[in-house]
Amino acid sequence: MTDFPPPLAPAPWPPISKDKVCYGAAFFNISSYGILENYETPSVVFGYALPLLELQIILIFVFIVLCHMFLRCIGIPQFVSHMLAGMLLGPNLIDLLNFSSDRLSLDVALDGNVALEGVAKFGLIMFTFLMGVKTNKRAAFQIDKRTVSIAVSSFVVTMVTGIAFRNFRIDKIDPLYMPLRLAPTERTVIVAVNALTLLPVVTHLLYELKIPNSELGRLAISTAAVNDLLGFINLVCISYIATYRYVSPRTANRDVVAMIILVLVVLFIIKPAAQRIVDITPEGKPVRRLYLYGTIMTAIAASIYTTYFNQIYVVGALLVGMAIPDGPPLGSALEAKFESLVTNILFPISIAVITMKGDILKVLSAFDDISFNIFLVGFSLAMKWTASFVPCVICKLPTRESIILATIMNYKGFVDLCFYEAATKKHNLSQATYTFLMIYVLLNAGILPTIVKALYDPKRKYIGYVKRDIMHLKPNSDLKILTCLHKPDNISGAISLLQLLTSPPNHENKDRGVIAVTALHLVKLAGRAFPVLIPHDKRSKLRLHQSSYIQTMMLAFTEFQQDNWGSTTVNSFTAYSHENLMDQDICNLALDHLTSMIIIPSGRKWSSDGIYESDDMVIRRVNTLLLDRAPCSIGVLNDRGYRKGNLKNKKITNGTVNVGVIFIGGKDDREALSLAKWMRHNPRVCLTVIRFVSVQEPGKSKNWDYLIDHEVLNDLKETYSTAEKFTYKEKTVNDGPAVATTVRLLAEDNDLMIVGRDHDDELLDFSGLKEWMELPELGVVGDLLASKDLRTRVSVLVVQQQQQHE
Incomplete structure (x- = not known):
């Protein structure tokens, strides 16, 4: 042995x-x-x-x-x-x-403790980097007056009011606790960090609450991004002044130049390199390991760089993370490979090590000396909440969402702990104040998310705070449409509908915006596969396509764009997703592209002869969820293939398409009429607007919707009264059977019917119809036009206007 x-x-x-x-x-x-x-x-x-x-x-x-x-x-x-x-x-x-x-x-x-400290720092670097990667870049940089006003107000008001109270009762501090000359610095650190709303911290909170892609989450991310930018500039300035005053002007100038160089390197070297990795990676193929590890090493190197030049070490990792495109292939690959290790192992170690350094007994022994610091924290918290809430109300956000956003803006997390730890090491914070701030972050992180959970309604996740519909589009605005495709059968119907919205350039519509189409192909995932969204941009034509259907979809929409060159743009995506997540993928993409309308197939399949075949319950479930949650208007298309000719209508000649709009009343009908107006400029479209009028209309002058309907119809008749291929009719109907009979007759005279999903119940009596609906998601009239028993080839588009906040 x-x-x-x-x-x-x-x-x-x-x-x-x-x-x-x-x-x-x-x-x-x-x-x-x-x-x-x-x-x-x-x-x-x-x-x-x-x-x-x-x-x-x-x-x-x-x-x-x-x-x-x-x-x-x-x-x-x-x-x-x-x-x-x-x-x-x-x-x-x-x-x-x-x-x-x-x-x-x-x-x-x-x-x-050196090894443990090293693991802790590495964990925070990696976690901050991943939070930067996971941040929705489109939402973060989707900056408008609203986000700027909230961010600037929350930062500036907190800083100004906090600094104004900085020297209050400073003569009461015991010199044995801290030299009086250092007390203003300590209070400045407290106010400066409290004024910050750090982007990685907000991103972490939103993922914990599972609302990163909601309308509220996107608003919080963009607001935090602006606040973070102000904080980063403020941090560099404070560091420069302190280094200039207490170290040397040469070192201060060197540190500022070094940070500028880092930002330039991230923008002009690291970001293009990351995009190049995305471009050269074939669709559906994983990113090479060399690129993944190279990206991680770059983040670590950036952290070492910022530490060497006297900045907090997580700043470098955050900048590199923000330069990485989120989503597939690179962002998703980094998350899939490192997130479990970092989130479940390294990050807990990091937070525990930082908080081990607090000493509660020192807080008790020095309570009189830090009592004003405690007041300053509470005061700055109240001022920041108020400074965040007031602009939200001024910008006409709902009260509940304003409270939630103001609460999120005051959330503190792991990066705040890093700032406090760094300030303590530089002797800008006492041990007692550091421990109190640690307790404050503990209470903040425990209470604020609980408040947000209690106030936030998940059903309102995608409900918009701005109007995203067709009716309120400005005259020269682009019409942005998201078209969803579940099966190859959906392609022809979607493109045929989009063709009706296009029109050749002429003197009548020369100022009209283009139709920006986003085509989304939804593929059902089975098992535990990871959901992924793949963009098919111009560069993707050089990549490998393993699905002939994807090629067919891209070819069809490319041909559609070429046929309507100058008046349309097309972007194509493929989403591999689970059934219960498809509606979220659609809503997320609609928010990303600021879509005015989503067009989805109804799920009812017809044969080439116009005979009913089957209903796809998965598609119908997705549609039902979308109708409740969509962040914009939505149109459900029941396509019977009118392009092959109507069984009874012999009037289709020279490619003319008869489009009928049934107008009863209500916001959905007004949205349907707004969509039909876009078709009016197409020379192939013969548009007929049919208004259903009830014999009895008592008290309608007091109905606000009725007044708007009347104004919209008057404007329509005045504008198009002399136009060719436009007809306006009124039909009197009294009850449910009369509605059904009239709708069936109109179906025989038109190739496409556009109707609203819901109507003003005070205008017509639908008794006897609602009880027999086969497709309740289409509404009463839409269900009649999509009925199995209707022996015509008429297609129907059921329109629902954006569900606005209350």
């Missing part, structure tokens, strides 16, 4: 007195021979670096699990458990850092 080599000499245990140690070449052992190395003193293994690190990590996770076991029952986020575990392991209970500090060596450079 081979003999084991003699064990290395263990680190001294217990530690010997420092005055007996000769400090020469410092060294320590990494791994031991196990717990049985020394029978009499098994704890000698903790004199080795690796077992000590393992013990520290095990203790951290034991305390995290114990804390979260109780806190999750009341809905407290796991981030709070990370912080609480660190506080329990701090100097007031376990004192893990002090226990580990001299286990390896008495040399300060070989502190026993």
